[in-house]
Structure formats: structure tokens, C-alpha cells
Amino acid sequence: AQTVTQSQPEMSVQEAETVTLSCTYDTSESDYYLFWYKQPPSRQMILVIRQEAYKQQNATENRFSVNFQKAAKSFSLKISDSQLGDAAMYFCAYSYYSGAGSYQLTFGKGTKLSVIP
Amino acid sequence: NAGVTQTPKFQVLKTGQSMTLQCAQDMNHEYMSWYRQDPGMGLRLIHYSVGAGITDQGEVPNGYNVSRSTTEDFPLRLLSAAPSQTSVYFCASRNRDGHYGYTFGSGTRLTVV
Numbered sequence: 001a002q003t004v005t006q007s008q009p010e011m012s013v014q015e016a017e018t019v020t021l022s023c024t025y026d027t028s029e030s031d032y033y034l035f036w037y038k039q040p041p042s043r044q045m046i047l048v049i050r051q052e053a054y055k056q057q058n059a060t061e062n063r064f065s066v067n068f069q070k071a072a073k074s075f076s077l078k079i080s081d082s083q084l085g086d087a088a089m090y091f092c093a094y095s096y097y098s099g100a101g102s103y104q105l106t107f108g109k110g111t112k113l114s115v116i117p
Numbered sequence: 118n119a120g121v122t123q124t125p126k127f128q129v130l131k132t133g134q135s136m137t138l139q140c141a142q143d144m145n146h147e148y149m150s151w152y153r154q155d156p157g158m159g160l161r162l163i164h165y166s167v168g169a170g171i172t173d174q175g176e177v178p179n180g181y182n183v184s185r186s187t188t189e190d191f192p193l194r195l196l197s198a199a200p201s202q203t204s205v206y207f208c209a210s211r212n213r214d215g216h217y218g219y220t221f222g223s224g225t226r227l228t229v230v
Contacts, residue, residue: 043223043226044221045207045221093218102148103148104162105152105160105209105219107152107159
């Protein structure tokens with residue numbers, strides 16, 4: 001079974017600094033997708049960034065970037081120039097083709113990020 | 118741009134009561150799923166559907182039923198609520214191409230007393 005592990009239940013970062021959230025996953029699949037979702041106190045799940053496993057280039061979305069190490073099965077999220085609005089729970093998620101045309105998400109347990117003014 | 122709409126946002130049930138959590142999407146997405154979120158557990162898949170008339174079980178299906186009579190709607194039914202079903206429930210949908218991840222509703226906080 002596929003598993004996603006986020007080893008840091010909580011992290012904090014000073015405003016304007018850089019922080020990296022860790023994620024590892026276990027899979028025997030070769031074609032899959034990885035995502036980082038942000039959940040602020042509003043509870044809404046917001047897609048931050050995604051990565052296709054067949055792409056070697058790391059995905060980037062403005063201040064958010066990933067370090068994707070396929071052999072190591074590692075998918076960390078780097079947030080640069082942290083802002084107060086980045087404070088949230090962050091979930092790493094994995095998706096693969098599971099038959100019948102479905103791509104179901106498997107989530108990690110989340111990392112709660114606090115931003116210190 | 119409604120996206121995925123869940124109702125209600127909050128609900129309190131007594132043990133043994135039944136209820137239906139509603140989920141509707143207006144993006145013509147084929148795939149819809151229900152997740153539950155518990156503290157320290159992340160989100161876990163309850164049931165999913167790959168199209169109208171087709172549903173299947175996820176990781177934690179016990180105590181829940183689903184049906185998919187239309188592309189837009191995917192209700193989740195609790196037949197006899199138990200305190201263990203106290204959780205936050207999310208409905209999510211996506212199109213056929215799984216590359217772009219899921220769009221989530223705003224969640225339903227359910228408390229069973």
C-alpha cells in the first residue's frame with residue numbers, strides 16, 4: 001500500500017525567512033503525481049503545487065518550490081520569503097492510477113506551520 | 118464559480134440518527150470522492166466515484182453509504198451515526214485527467230453525541 005510520511009508535525013519560521021517541509025512516500029509505481037495542499041484556519045483545502053513523477057524538473061509556483069528526489073522517494077516543499085498568510089496546515093499527497101480511470105489521493109498526516117512576525 | 122459545494126457546514130447528531138451530507142459540483146467533473154479528516158490522521162478516503170452510477174469503497178468505508186445518480190451530485194449517507202464518526206468531512210472532485218489534483222469543498226464539521 002502506498003504511504004505518505006510527514007515527519008514534522010509542527011514547524012515555525014520567522015517572517016521573510018525560508019522554511020522547508022519534508023515529505024517521503026512509499027510506492028512501487030513509476031507513474032504518479034505528488035501534491036502539496038495548504039489548509040488555513042478557514043478549513044479550505046488549497047492546492048499549492050504539484051509534481052509529475054516523470055518530470056525531473058522541480059515544480060515552482062511563485063514563492064513555493066519543491067525538491068523532488070524520485071529515487072529517494074522524497075518530496076519536500078520550500079517556502080521562500082515566508083508571510084503571515086502562509087501559516088496553515090500543509091499536507092503532502094500522492095496520487096496514482098489505481099484502475100478504472102481513478103487517481104485517488106493518499107495524504108500524509110500534515111505539518112502545522114506557524115509564521116512568527 | 119461555485120466549484121464544489123458542501124452542505125451543511127456544521128451538524129450535531131445524536132448517536133443512532135441518520136443524515137446525508139450533500140456535495141455538488143458544477144465543473145462537469147467525472148471523479149468525486151469523500152474524505153474524513155481527524156486530528157493527527159490527515160485525510161482518509163471513505164468512498165469515491167468515477168462517474169454516474171459507479172461507486173467504490175476507499176480506506177474507511179464502514180458506516181457510510183454513497184450513490185451517484187448524476188454527474189453533479191455525490192451525497193454521503195450516515196445510516197446510524199456513532200461517536201467515532203465525529204470528524205470533518207470533505208468532498209472533492211476532479212476531471213478525467215488526474216494531473217491537476219482535486220478541487221475540495223469547504224468541509225462539514227460533524228459532531229455525534
